Amino acid sequence: MLVIPCPHCGPRGEIEFSYGGQAHIARPKDPEKVSDAEWADYVFLRDNTKGVFLERWCHVHGCRRWFNVARNTVTYEILAAYDAGAKPPKLDYETQV
Amino acid sequence: MTQSFRLPEGGLIDRDRRLGFRFDGRDYMGYAGDTLAAALLANGVHLVGRSFKYHRTRGILSAGAEEPNALIQLGEGARSEPNLRATQIELIDGLEARSQNRWPSLSFDIGAFNNALSRVLPSGFYYKTFMWPASFWMKYEYVIRHAAGLGEAPRGRDPDHYDKTFAHCDVLVVGGGPAGLAAALAAGRAGARVILAEQDSDLGGSLLGTNGTTIDGQPAAQWIAAARAELAAMDQVTVLTRTLAYGYFDHNFIAMVERVTDHLGEKPGHLPRQRLWKLRAKQVVLATGAIERPLVFADNDRPGIMLADACRTYVNRYAVRSGNKAVVFTNNDGGYTAALDMAAAGVNVRAVVDLRANPEGPATERAEAQGLHIMPGSAVVGTSGEKRVKQVRVGRVDPGSGRALAVSETLDCDILAMSGGWSPALHLFSQSRGKVVFDEALGAFVPGDPAQGAHSAGACNGAFGLADCLAQGHAAGRDAAKDAGCKPGRDGARAPEAENHGFLPAQWAWEVPSDKPPGRGGKAFVDFQNDVTANDLRLALREGYHSIEHVKRYTTTGMGTDQGKTSNVNAIGIVAKTMGREIPEVGVTTFRPPYTPVTFGIFAGRDVDGLLDPVRKTPIHSWHEQAGAAFEDVGQWKRPWYFPKPGETMHQAVNREVKAARDSLGIMDATTLGKIDIQGKDTAEFLNRVYTNAWSKLAVGRCRYGLMLNEAGMVIDDGVTARLGENHYLMTTTTGNAAPVLAQLEEFLQTEWPDMEVFVTSVTEQFATVTIAGPNAKPLLRELAADLDLSTEALPHMAIAPGRVAGIDARIARISFTGEMSYEINVPASCGLALWHALMTAGAKYDITPYGTEAMHVLRAEKGFIIVGQETDGSVTPIDLGMDWIVSKKKDFIGKRALSRPDMLKPDRKQLVGLLSENPEEVLPEGAQLVERVLPKPPMPMIGHVSSSYHSPNLGRSIALAMIKGGQARMGQTVLAPLADGTTVTCKVVSPVFLDPEGTRLND
């Protein structure tokens, strides 16, 4: 069970959170203009990264805020937590793997 | 029976407390402080089980958690528990224990026929039988399953209760032996919040099984007592005995189980039987000790063949001689310590058979000095004795060939104590994802670099000398405290001091040299619990399994409840040797939690019965109960299902309720509908985006029905939203979806449209909602809300207004889920019951009739209104439901883009239709599959299913809703519903709106 650093509440056990999948997937601005394939990609397809992965968490049993986490999917080390909508911090994505 | 193998004095037992216990129906005596295994051995009982596959007689092998043979079923009925190790069960008065792997009895075991048939039970037996004709397997299965079980599951529900607790600490020390105690002392003195967890009933670890050991110049027992006292005096230190750390998970999360009352004769009712500790430690010190390895030779599994150090522990800790005449068989100096302690306890040690050509080491020298008969360069090549070892055959090892020569000596004995070296207990370290490395000198795997904040110390770290254990423990405790952020205290204390020799020197032989060709001359067991022999491993390799993980699965070595604690390293050694590879190349198999089996009860904890899940009741619940309502669970809510009058069946009650709502007046508690208060200047635009229809033009005081989709275009919720003010809305959701919808709205607002000024708040529990429906709804409301203008001009269908009803502040919405003129009255939750009473009293003249969810379902089905989750299943679009009218063509909304995917436009998508069975009395079962043609037997092409089905009292016949492929184009056609009972129902496809399609009943 992970310890997740909520940017608003501090470190808490994973049972207080729900997972939201890959971060930084923007909803297409004009959905009618994208192809079926692009739409399917937006709705269904996500990366399956070995290494540093930017993912969304929601502190559902706490402040109920969504935020993003940079987590190494190999070691489960959490390298950063930052607000939803913020740019991801500079990380050495290669050497973390 | 007398305890004829109990020594007259010594041991850590309480001779003043004699305890009676029963094993396999016979009564015995033991002492407080005994384990079941110790008490059995004190009574001369070795035979405690039959082996898993061959049903060979097996005895107690060890004195600890690693025990593979002595698996015990404790207790009866619901309290029965299987797979407990006799070596860990603390003796209590009246203990009822049974050997578990025997059929029909321990001494006469029909399963032993497997032993005679062993040539057809090779490794991979189970896999191979699956490839034989099925009938062949069926024949074997009965006997094998019956005979080879590992204990029985308890019958009935667990009558005991369990607790769970969370804890945090700076330093967790796992293991209360010398290294763990030194670590806990060092960390505690540095001010760290320490938890020390010891699985045994007492602190001391390996020290408890020794004799004459001193630390800092005092007897070990005194040093342990002083350590215990010092730890107890530190407020921030918690010592947990009988507590097993069984799993090491991510981010230093450790799961532990504490046995709270298992060891008590009288069990206080207020205490849980066991407690699950969910522990988060900043740093962990692993001081988990080591496990002695058996030697692999022919017929090494007879009762009386034990681990050497276990024999020593039984003598020193429990004052029990394992037998009268012992042969010790070792490949290391440590085996001699056991020989010496047994000899000192009066056991006739016939010989020490030593694989080493030149035995050396401090214990060896002491044994020589005491005149023990030492047989260097020799091997036990076979044993005999059915229920107890009687004889061992010893051969000289030929240094040239590495094989044993013909038997040089045959020794009578009733104990064969063996030592094949020691394996550090790496389980927790490995679970923490730490990599292990092979140490050639130790002949064992030791911890490599830790993956988390773990510090290994003592025997689990390959330090077998007592001084090294203490020094490593001291350093690990100090470092862990420092890494946890504690400032080094006044301490400066040095590590405790002691003599320092381990079990080396040793000479490794993963399989003992034999005088027979490999695989002949008896079975050489590697894994006792799974009955895997050295030959089975070789067979697996010959059959092409080369990865150690594959060999493990194919032979089952290292599996079972002991997870190969005594067998893994020997198995890896034999595989490596057979393949001509080095052990590190072969690698280790994965260690998985739990370290030893744990009971399911700890995971349930108190989350059983009424505490399993919250029960939600409306403020009107007490009235429903008094009225004799039958309740239905909707999510966590209790909702009245129907209100039977005395003598009424459910069918009669529902019919009466449905007719009342159409003919006069019905009343329903709708409090459970999800209610979300939405405010902010961007709310209308927000609703535009989350619902399929347009909201910009909804006037204040008006309501609108909305469908909510996911981005895949599928319906996920529906409900009515009212505009209460300029920037103030009240959304209702389905009862079951209130929380997910709120979460979804929050997610959109935070992640997709953070610039929108919209605030969403759940108010489900702040309001009680009562629906009155039927032709007399308006007259009743007019009477109770005299101030309110109920004219259609002032409050038309789909309008909402504030007002007072029966003197209670309320919001009154004229909306309808029944097709009748109906009002939803929202009042503060605390006034819900008062409102209900007022409506019931004033409505008496209209024969006001409470109706439940079943009548509500019938009423809405008569109107063809869907229920999300009943007509829909996550694969249904608004178009499929024939609700194109609610889908905006102009604006974007969640799920819109998906509706233009080619798959959504297929004409054969399942679509909502009504169904009328040919026989109006026939009510189709919900879920019935629909076909065009009935074939003689399944499978037959299915075109859809019945989603809702009822008897409609208003129509005087059955009605159903169904999802059928291309349903909207099938109007008037016939479809068939073949039922499970073999009959077929013929149905006509019709419009889903059965009653009042023009909606005239909504008007005055």
Ligand SMILES: [Zn+2]
């Ligand atoms: Zn938070």
